[in-house]
Every structure is written in C-alpha cells, then in structure tokens.
Amino acid sequence: MKKNQKIGSLALLLILIIGYPITAYAADPYALSGSESGSITVKSYSSHNDTWISYIDNGIKAWNGSTAPVEISISSPSNNSIQAARYDDSWYGLCTKSYDETTGYITKFAIQINARTIANAATSFSDFAESVIAHEFGHVFWLCDNPRTKLRTLMYQKRDRNVLKLPQTFDIDNVKAKYE
Amino acid sequence: MKKVIILIVLLIVNIFIFTACGKTIEQNEVETIEQNEVGEEITIIYADYPMYDSAQSLVAAADLVFVGRVENITYQVLNTKTEDGKDSMTGLAVADSIPYTIYEIEVVSVYKGNIAGTTISLKRPGGILDGNECILENATVITSENTYLFTAATFENSYPSFLNATQSAYDIAYDMKAASFSTDEEIITLSQILELFE
16 A cells, blocks of 8 residues: 555656646846857957056956856957946946847947946955956846855845956856856 | 556656647747747846945935935936046046936925925936837836835936935835835835934
C-alpha cells in the first residue's frame, strides 16, 4: 500500500512538472531591450575636456576590461552618443534607448551624465562619475535597474557610487547569458 | 492500484495536451514574428537617480515639499544644460535636448520651501520626442485631477524637478490608506513624511 502511495505521489509530481506551462519573458535582471550584439559603437566624445574624456574612457573600460563578451568602440557614424554636462535636474545619468518592439533590439541610444548632481553627491568624484557611466552602458547590454538580488551589482541604484564602479560578477554573468 | 493507473493515464494525456499546445504556441510565435519583421519603435528612458533610505533623508534633500493637485500635463523637449556655451566642468558646448513631461500643479499646502503664487510646474524626463512617446522606466504614475504630495529640487533657470522617479510623488487618497498597513521598511510612506511636519 505504501509502495502504491509512493508511486502515486511520484506520478503526480511528474504531471505537475511536465504539465506546467513554461513561458519565458524578459524579466529581472533584464530589461525589455538591449543591443543585439555585444559589440556596440558610440560617437566620439572628444568635445569634452581631457578630465571627462578619461572618465568616459574608464566607464567604457569597465565593460571592455571585464570578462563579459562585450566591446564598446568609438565610431563617427554611430547612432549612439554619450554626453556629460551640468544639467538642471536631479538625476546622475540617463540612458535613452529606442528599440524594435518585436525583437527588443536597440536601434540607437543616448547617454547623458549630470556633472552637477555628481559633484554635489560624490566623495570620490572620478569613481562616482565612472560608476554612473558604466551603469548606463549596463542598460545597453539588457540589464535593468535594481535587480532582485542580494549580490553586489552595478545596476543597484542604492550602490555606493564612490566605490562600486565596475560590473560585478552578477552583472557579468547576466550579460554573458545574453550573448554567449 | 486503480489510483496509480488513473494517475499514469492522466500523465500520458497531460504530456500529449501540453506537447500539442507547445507546438501551436511555437508556430503562432514564428508566424507573428514573420508577419511583423520590423516592429514599432519604442523609446524608454532609464534614469540613475539618488535613492533615499528614509523620509528624513528624502525631505532633507528636497528644496520643496508640498501638496498639490495636478491640473494639466504637457510635453516639452528641453535643453536643461545649466550653462550656455561650453560647460565649465566637462567642456561640452552643445548638448542634446531631452523630452520632458511638465506637470502643472495647483498648490494646496507647502511644507518646505517657498512657492510664489498658487501654481507650479514640475518636470520629469519622459514625454514626446519626434512624435514618439518616451517612457521613464519605473516612474510613479501621476494623473490629472489627482492630488499628491511632491518632493522636488529647484533650479534657477529651469522648472523644478522630481527628486527621483519613485519616491517623489505620493497620491494623497491612496497613500494615506497604504501607509497604515505598509510593513516594507524600504518604502517611504506619505504618513512618514507628514509626521516630520507635525
């Protein structure tokens, strides 16, 4: 009798496992859109001063130097841009992405970095700026804000931007899962 | 034993049903994608904002804390670069404009800061750009004819801004009820803010 009950329970479990409809949605830690390829371009940002060029360079190196299968390169005819200035607003950074609704692939993106708010909040200005820049590029690689994880992540808006400026293992693994 | 046989039969039927459904869904998906090879273009804005751990830190960061009724919502593309010409910090001379939503608000009561007159306009990224709607990701929904408590930052040459996308507008009608049973320490509630001014 006990044996029959065990077989019955196993059969029921199998029914539940096999029968459960599995549907994949774009969801945490992913956004609905991102670059089709890990190789992306951005217009030259040489109109900034040397200090800010180095911040943007380092924000890009944060991804290019990681083990994520991505590469950000500079290309004049690119649709994509990054600009840094003092803006009359309370955000540190913006990433505006246009994308195809069907595929989710980005057709263009624009990143804006607010030197004003960063100057007001930073204790380590360069690290803070680079954290914001690297974070915005994370959105280009499909990552969403505030993923539900207890692991360290560049995409968390409560991160200490003075310290956490590189993509973390969690971020890199998620990007790898998209492109590998 | 009968139960076992019934369960096994159910299992087999189940496998057939879901295999068949799966194929139908897959076929439909393929057909849909083939029919709409190029989908509609959507624009979304992600904003990296300061986030606040408590009502105290939120209110401390705000230049304005007030209750007001949203009278009108319009869209503008603004160049919010602080300085004309070359930016003194970054060297950038010409910056792209940003689509914004402008909320025209009739002020009901002011808790912090000074508001001249009875109305004020607040701006938040997201709006209409080149005829396309741009959505600010995860932003609090704000609708006309509703009353909210707002926290905002002021600027000399631009509309005041929301402090961030998620902690700057509290629906008076809804949040007064929500606050009483909220147990999430991460969430700042309307009553926590109002308590600071009692």
